[in-house]
Amino acid sequence: MNEVIKLLKSHRSIRKFQDKRVEEEKIKMIIESAQCASTSSFVQAYTIIRVEDMDTRKEIAKLSGDQIYVEKCPLFLVFCADLNRLDLACKMNNTHMIEGYTEPLIIGTVDAALAAQNTMVAAESMGLGGVYIGGIRNDPYKVCDLLNIPKNVYPLFGMCLGYPNQDPEIKPRLPLDVVFKEEKYSTEGDEEKIKEYDKVISEYYLKRTRGKRDDSWSKQMAEKMGNELRPHMREFLKSKGFEMK
Structure with a gap:
């Protein structure tokens, strides 16, 4: 196992940080690493x-669900899917950008996510840790007001970064053959494998919380997917120019 694989497999969400600023030179290198992520058709959206x-x-x-580490972390970033810059590129070349189609929304979302993952990996390679904050989508209108985010741009998630002040265990992932299929999509055997995985996750939570939490992956997902998930997002995206035609 080489050092890159070792780094990737050691990822944990870090929510407690040392009272120490992240050096500007490191931030510059982290963002430059983010820019090296793959980007669809070079749009860098x-x-x-x-x-x-x-x-x-x-x-x-507060908007993110009272996630205090957003306030306390040394470095907080917000990742946005951005088509506004592409609109500018069109205007610079006397062309009108056709707005509202679903594909550019997907491109911008994927580009932002890829850049964010490069950011996290680069930060971890420098001894930092962090956590993604999807809670900024609880009230994206307000977040846009706070950050002056214009039309054709939307905030995807935040990221807290800093020097870790905790050492949590790595959370076990789903079995490889549940997420990795050969030739064709198949769910054969998945239920039994997920049942076994539920036992692993239950043991993880019991150990992590010293017996205070007994939970499983499938139970968490059933509770999550059995409720509406941010139903305001469609109208919000339309209001920002992402009509999904």
Whole structure:
């Protein structure tokens, strides 16, 4: 197992950080690494916003479900899918950008996600840790107001980064052959494998919480998917120019 594989397989979500700023040179290298991520047709349809203002941080932490580490982390980034820059490119070349189609939305979302994963891996390679904050989509309208996010751009998620002040165990993932299929999609045997995985996850939570939480993966997913998930997102995306035609 080489050092890159070892780094990738050691990922944990870090929510507690040392009271130590991330050096500017490291931040520069992390963002440059983000820019090296693959991008569909070279469009580079994302923008990364560093948020330093503590009043803004406090508000985003509250909007995200009172996730205090948004406020406390040394470095907080917001990743946006961004077609606004492409609109500018069209205007610079006397062309009108055709708006509202679903494919550019997918392209921007994927580009931002790929850049974010490069960001996390680069940060971890420097001894930092972090966690993604999807909770910014709880109230994306307010987040856009706070960060002056224009039409044709939407905030996808935040990311807390810093020097870890905790050492959590690695959370076990689904069995490889549940997510990796040969030739064709198949669910054969998945239920039994997930039942076994549920036992592993239950043991993980019992150990992590010293017996206070007994939970499983399938139970968590049933509770999550049995409820509406941010039903405001479709209208929000339409309001930002992503009509999904």
